[in-house]
Amino acid sequence: MNIILFEATEVSSDHIVTLRGRRHKHVRDVLQSTEGDSLRVGVIDGATGTGLILSMNEVTLELRVELMDAPLPYHPTTLVLALPRPKMLRRTLRSCAEFGVRDIHIIQSYRVEKSYWQSPLLKPEKIREALLAGLERSGDTRLPVVTLHRRFKPFVEDQLAGIAGKNPMFLLHPGDFPPLEASLLGPNVIMIGPEGGFIPYEVDLACRSGAQPRSLGSRILSVDTAVPAVLGRTLTQWTGSV
Numbered sequence: 001m002n003i004i005l006f007e008a009t010e011v012s013s014d015h016i017v018t019l020r021g022r023r024h025k026h027v028r029d030v031l032q033s034t035e036g037d038s039l040r041v042g043v044i045d046g047a048t049g050t051g052l053i054l055s056m057n058e059v060t061l062e063l064r065v066e067l068m069d070a071p072l073p074y075h076p077t078t079l080v081l082a083l084p085r086p087k088m089l090r091r092t093l094r095s096c097a098e099f100g101v102r103d104i105h106i107i108q109s110y111r112v113e114k115s116y117w118q119s120p121l122l123k124p125e126k127i128r129e130a131l132l133a134g135l136e137r138s139g140d141t142r143l144p145v146v147t148l149h150r151r152f153k154p155f156v157e158d159q160l161a162g163i164a165g166k167n168p169m170f171l172l173h174p175g176d177f178p179p180l181e182a183s184l185l186g187p188n189v190i191m192i193g194p195e196g197g198f199i200p201y202e203v204d205l206a207c208r209s210g211a212q213p214r215s216l217g218s219r220i221l222s223v224d225t226a227v228p229a230v231l232g233r234t235l236t237q238w239t240g241s242v
Contacts, residue, residue, distance in 0.1 A: 001023075001030075001031075001136040002040065002136065002138065002139045003135070003139045003140070003141070004019070004026075004040065004041045004136075005023075005041070005043075005044050005132065005136060005141060006019070006041070006042075006043065006044065007044055008043050008046060011043070011065060015064055015065050015066065016054070016064055016065075017051065018060055018061070018062050018063075019060065019061040019062075019063065020060050024056075024059070024060060024061045027039065027056075033053055033056075034053065034056070035054065036053060037052075038050045038051065038052050038053075039063065041063065041065050041067070042139075043067060043141060044141055044143065045141060046067070046071070046141055047068065047070060047071065047141070048067065048069045048070075048139070048141055049065060049066045049068050050065070050066055051063035051066075052065075052066075071140060071142050072139065072140045072141075072142075074100050074102040074142070075099045075100040075231060075234075076186055076188060077188055077189070077190050077230070077231060077234050078101070078102065078103045078163060078164070078167075078187070079096060079101050079104045079105070079189075079227070079231075080105045080107060080160070080163075080189060080190065080191040081104060081191075081192050081227070082107055082108070082109040082111075082193045082194040082198070082223075083107065083108065083112045084194065084223040085195075085223075086116060086121050088222065088223050088224040089122070089130075090121055090126075090130045092223060092224050093127060093130040093131055093134065094131070094133050095134065095224070095227055095228045096131075096134065096227065096231070097130070097131040097132075097133070097138070097140070097143070097144055098135075098137050098138040099228070099232075100138070100142070101144050101231065102142075103145050104146045104147070105149060105155070105163065106147070106148050106149065107152055108149065108151055108152050108155075109193055109199075109202060110152070110198075110199045110202060111194040111195070111196045111197070112194050122148065128143065131143050131146070152202060152205075153205065156202075156206055156209050160189075160206070160209045161209055163189060164189045164210065167186065167187045168212065169188070169189040169190075169191070169211040170188065170190050170191065170214045171190075171198070171203060171206050171211040171214065172190065172191065172192050172193070172214055172216055172226070172230065173193065173198060173213050173214075173215070174220060175213070175215065177214055178214055178215065179216070179217065180215065180216060180234075188234065189211075190234070191206060191211060192223065192226055192227060192230065194223070195222060216230070
């Protein structure tokens with residue numbers, strides 16, 4: 001962990017936070033912190049700051065926290081992602097949180113196995129767990145909003161344009177398409193398909209809704225590789241907040 005996160009309800013009126021379980025064990029055994037040490041801390045979906053260790057025993061740890069810094073800026077990209085294989089889902093969500101993605105739309109696609117939607121990793125508590133792991137690594141506090149869409153056509157026809165607003169939309173797809181620009185500095189929407197890509201019908205439907213086909217190159221990338229590659233490319237010079 002590069003930041004210790006807690007809920008706003010865990011902060012007492014005198015700015016004390018008591019840690020138990022996984023967070024307590026990490027501070028004691030991994031960070032090897034002791035009484036009097038300061039830690040980087042943050043409220044989930046809120047401010048960051050420092051926490052001074054007041055006391056620590058085998059079960060609990062008490063911090064006096066001072067929260068005075070704003071969270072890190074959001075990534076400019078809204079991600080539309082065909083549901084990946086369950087074993088890739090956690091890694092992908094964690095990466096999105098590490099990069100600071102604000103909104104993630106997980107969609108059905110023809111090449112997505114319908115059984116993937118039965119994965120326990122899609123339960124809200126499992127999604128939250130994966131996102132928190134990303135925030136703890138990156139030092140951020142704001143949880144991405146993950147929305148599930150089980151039908152491709154209604155999503156593209158009825159919601160995609162509204163999600164993008166006036167921002168550009170790009171659909172990544174293997175083929176002879178222009179490369180995804182590395183200089184995208186403003187808000188944008190990027191669609192990433194399943195392994196094997198979107199089928200032609202899906203590409204056509206998305207393009208009729210305003211998406212522009214783009215390529216990441218001649219190599220075929222797995223979803224959990226493509227996502228950080230895209231987010232890293234579009235973040236190159238972004239320093240703003242959206």
